[in-house]
Structure formats: structure tokens, C-alpha cells
Amino acid sequence: MKTRLLMLTAIFHALFGIANAGQGEKVSYPAPAVSGINQDGATVNFADVYKKGPTVVFFYPKADTPGCTKQACSLRDAFADLSKEGVQVLGVSFDKAESQKAFKDKFTLPYDLIADPEGKIVAAFKVEKMAKGLLSLAKRSCFLIKNGNVVWQDYQAATDQQAADIKRVLAETK
Numbered sequence: 001m002k003t004r005l006l007m008l009t010a011i012f013h014a015l016f017g018i019a020n021a022g023q024g025e026k027v028s029y030p031a032p033a034v035s036g037i038n039q040d041g042a043t044v045n046f047a048d049v050y051k052k053g054p055t056v057v058f059f060y061p062k063a064d065t066p067g068c069t070k071q072a073c074s075l076r077d078a079f080a081d082l083s084k085e086g087v088q089v090l091g092v093s094f095d096k097a098e099s100q101k102a103f104k105d106k107f108t109l110p111y112d113l114i115a116d117p118e119g120k121i122v123a124a125f126k127v128e129k130m131a132k133g134l135l136s137l138a139k140r141s142c143f144l145i146k147n148g149n150v151v152w153q154d155y156q157a158a159t160d161q162q163a164a165d166i167k168r169v170l171a172e173t174k
Contacts, residue, residue: 024142024154024165026173031055031145032124036092036114039101044090044112046121047148053086055145056166058157059127061137063095063103063113070159071140072109078163079110085170090114092121094136128155144169 033047049055058075060068075082075089082089089111095103100113116122119136122129128139142157143150144166152169 023156024152024169026169027150027153029150031057031143031148031150032121034121034124036116036121037097038112038114039097039104041097044114046090049088049090050145050148052088054170055088055090056082056142057090057092057125057145058140058142058162059092059122059125059138060140061093061130061132062135063093063099064106067140067159068093069103069107071157071162072103072113073107074158074160074162074164075111075166076107076109078167082163082166087166087170092116092125093138094119094122142166144173146173 031046031050035043035045038044046057056075058071060071062068072091079089091111092114094117095115096117097115100115103109104113114121119129122138125141125143127141130137130139139155140157142154142162142165144152151173154165158165
């Protein structure tokens with residue numbers, strides 16, 4: 001019954017444009033132990049990052065596009081507050097390292113952007129893919145990882161409110 005109600009609610013929201021962005025859901029499962037190349041060409045082992053403290057992994061469709069810029073800059077603007085809480089941030093998209101570097105530099109993003117042109121990280125996190133012409137794009141999503149486990153996921157991640165959503169969830173999961 002509960003599953004049917006959740007499914008009907010999701011259909012209603014999809015049909016009538018009611019967004020659940022930022023709401024997400026509390027979960028508990030092992031975070032994917034993947035690695036990728038950052039904007040500088042260095043390998044980033046996600047499991048090593050998780051060990052440093054709570055980790056936000058956010059996915060965005062395409063570097064330097066309006067919504068993706070709002071999402072990334074929301075986290076940039078709150079980075080000092082998040083860092084005080086020991087939070088690490090990783091952004092991921094299908095973009096190549098060169099595009100990630102240009103995006104990071106243009107908007108002075110203080111965290112790594114991971115290039116995932118083959119979609120291995122997208123697949124490991126079970127992020128939906130979208131197609132735009134010949135391009136594959138990751139659907140905007142966000143995850144909070146604590147102690148090696150995903151504790152919150154949002155498959156309809158917000159853009160300019162991404163940091164506020166993370167701060168709220170951090171406070172709720174203390």
C-alpha cells in the first residue's frame with residue numbers, strides 16, 4: 001500500500017510539475033568505492049575522500065550551463081561553512097577533465113570536479129542518464145556520505161539551494 005501511494009505521488013508530481021528538489025531521502029548503504037580523474041588529471045579515489053569526513057558527491061548534466069553553475073556555486077558559496085563541519089565536496093559529470101578545469105577556474109570552485117566521460121561513476125551511484133542529441137548527460141543528483149555509507153540521496157537535486165539542502169541534512173543526521 002505504501003509503495004503504491006509513493007508511486008502515485010511521484011506520478012502526480014511529475015504530471016503537475018511539483019518539484020521535490022532538495023527533499024531527498026534518508027538511506028543507508030555502502031558508498032560506491034570508485035575513482036575518477038579530476039580537473040587537473042589526477043586520480044581521485046572516492047573511498048580515500050570518504051575517510052576524511054562527510055562527503056557530498058553531486059552530479060550535474062554539463063559544466064558551465066545555467067543550472068549546473070547555480071548548483072556548483074551554491075556549494076562554493078557555502079564551502080567555508082561546510083569545511084568547518086569537515087565536509088568534502090566532489091562534483092561529477094560526463095564532461096572531460098579540460099571542461100571541468102575551465103568550469104572550476106571560471107567560477108573559482110574550491111573542490112574537485114571529476115570527469116566521467118565513460119559514465120562509470122554515474123553508473124556506480126545509479127544516477128539516471130539523459131540524452132541531449134548525441135550527448136549523454138547525468139541527471140542532477142546529490143549524495144551525502146558519512147563513514148563510508150550513503151546516508152542521504154536526492155535524485156532531483158536543487159540548483160541554487162544545494163548547499164542549504166546539505167546543511168539541513170547534516171544537522172538532521174548528527
